[in-house]
Amino acid sequence: MEITVPAHSEQECPLLEIDSRRGARKVVGLRTVVADKLGRASGAVTNISAGGCGLRLTKRLTRGQYIKLMVYPNDRTAAVQIDLAKVKWVDAEWAGVEFLGVSPQNHELHRLCGDQVECPVET
Numbered sequence: 001m002e003i004t005v006p007a008h009s010e011q012e013c014p015l016l017e018i019d020s021r022r023g024a025r026k027v028v029g030l031r032t033v034v035a036d037k038l039g040r041a042s043g044a045v046t047n048i049s050a051g052g053c054g055l056r057l058t059k060r061l062t063r064g065q066y067i068k069l070m071v072y073p074n075d076r077t078a079a080v081q082i083d084l085a086k087v088k089w090v091d092a093e094w095a096g097v098e099f100l101g102v103s104p105q106n107h108e109l110h111r112l113c114g115d116q117v118e119c120p121v122e123t
Contacts (some may be wrong), residue, residue: 001020026113031072045071050113052098061087061095080108
């Protein structure tokens with residue numbers, strides 16, 4: 001199964017905060033590869049913050065499972081490696097993960113989360 005990740009133009013103004021988590025999630029469409037004890041799966045990161053992300057994958061994950069992620073920015077800069085993440089929720093091919101093994105020096109992750117386009121709030 002192949003997942004198509006929509007490209008977001010800078011003109012679009014996605015909703016940046018998904019809900020009240022520890023940090024606001026930036027809506028993205030980034031290619032990812034997830035690895036666990038049983039193998040690898042490809043998919044997309046749908047939203048991201050310094051503390052976690054939302055995923056859409058070709059392989060179903062299990063709540064409580066531990067995984068590794070490689071996230072590939074659209075601008076072809078260095079991939080972001082998350083050494084340890086825990087699956088917090090699962091709904092079909094969707095999952096939410098919390099990052100547990102991220103170095104404070106992981107500038108690539110901070111760059112991904114910090115590149116938010118400021119958008120007016122619709123009322």
